[in-house]
Amino acid sequence: MEKEQDVIVAKRAGFCPGVKSAIDKVLELAAGQKPVYTIGPLIHNKQVTDMLSAKHITSIDFPHQATDKSGVLVIRAHGITPQFQQEIESCGMEVVDATCPLVKHAQNIIDKFARQGYHTVIVGDGEHAEVIGLMGYTQGRGTVVSGPEEAKKLPHFDKVNVVSQTTQKESVFYQTAEEIKKHADMCQISNTICQPTKDRQKETIEFAQNADLVIVVGGKHSANTARLAVLCRELSSAVQHVETEKELDETQILKAKKIFITAGASTPEWVIDRVAERVKQLRASTHP
Numbered sequence: 001m002e003k004e005q006d007v008i009v010a011k012r013a014g015f016c017p018g019v020k021s022a023i024d025k026v027l028e029l030a031a032g033q034k035p036v037y038t039i040g041p042l043i044h045n046k047q048v049t050d051m052l053s054a055k056h057i058t059s060i061d062f063p064h065q066a067t068d069k070s071g072v073l074v075i076r077a078h079g080i081t082p083q084f085q086q087e088i089e090s091c092g093m094e095v096v097d098a099t100c101p102l103v104k105h106a107q108n109i110i111d112k113f114a115r116q117g118y119h120t121v122i123v124g125d126g127e128h129a130e131v132i133g134l135m136g137y138t139q140g141r142g143t144v145v146s147g148p149e150e151a152k153k154l155p156h157f158d159k160v161n162v163v164s165q166t167t168q169k170e171s172v173f174y175q176t177a178e179e180i181k182k183h184a185d186m187c188q189i190s191n192t193i194c195q196p197t198k199d200r201q202k203e204t205i206e207f208a209q210n211a212d213l214v215i216v217v218g219g220k221h222s223a224n225t226a227r228l229a230v231l232c233r234e235l236s237s238a239v240q241h242v243e244t245e246k247e248l249d250e251t252q253i254l255k256a257k258k259i260f261i262t263a264g265a266s267t268p269e270w271v272i273d274r275v276a277e278r279v280k281q282l283r284a285s286t287h288p
């Protein structure tokens with residue numbers, strides 16, 4: 001933890017191990033001779049996607065969109081459905097699977113219980129790429145709910161396996177699982193929230209509630225950053241969600257006594273550093 005003039009930068013801010021590994025893999029591949037294609041944007045962060053485009057790493061939705069078939073296709077950290085994986089692997093191009101091992105763990109748990117006849121309920125965002133991928137392992141018996149309120153509308157199941165999107169808020173997962181228990185004869189609860197997300201949430205709860213201002217750095221379209229911002233708003237009355245230092249509300253920064261800076265799993269370190277640097281500069285200019 002870095003502490004300087006009451007500006008604290010979260011130790012766990014920025015890239016999680018899954019995202020970091022996917023980016024490292026892609027950059028290593030881009031250093032070779034072949035063009036590199038990612039199936040969907042590698043992460044939802046404009047600064048990173050701009051940097052990848054500059055290195056001719058192209059995001060496509062389907063293998064047939066690759067203009068050079070001698071290139072490499074990369075499956076991103078979120079993972080995909082097994083059906084789509086099969087399609088990609090049989091398209092004739094070289095494939096590199098950068099699915100995060102912790103997403104794979106969730107896929108394996110769903111697969112195991114779905115094969116035993118369990119219905120799967122995923123607590124998460126049904127439109128998120130990871131959840132779309134997870135649904136592919138449910139043997140066609142899967143439902144996504146965003147929280148306990150939606151879970152109340154579920155029908156009755158003989159056997160249900162409750163899993164989580166890896167970046168879900170832990171309290172939401174357990175409240176939802178409690179509700180789902182009422183809808184099943186047999187209920188298997190598999191907390192598949194990944195450890196880096198749990199650690200980030202724990203750190204956020206500890207520091208955000210003692211700050212006068214929380215700055216959340218990360219893409220406006222990044223689901224995990226948006227969720228982190230929601231968590232911070234529950235803990236602190238003043239929260240700024242910014243993509244870069246240019247969006248900072250300087251008046252708030254000068255007024256606040258204690259500032260906590262954190263970031264989503266898809267935010268690069270250099271973006272966090274620039275925000276932290278700008279915050280410290282501003283405060284140094286008025287509190288010499």
Ligand code: SF4
Nearest residue numbers: 016018100102166194
């Ligand atoms: S948030 Fe967790 S599961 Fe998702 S890529 Fe990062 S480490 Fe892996």
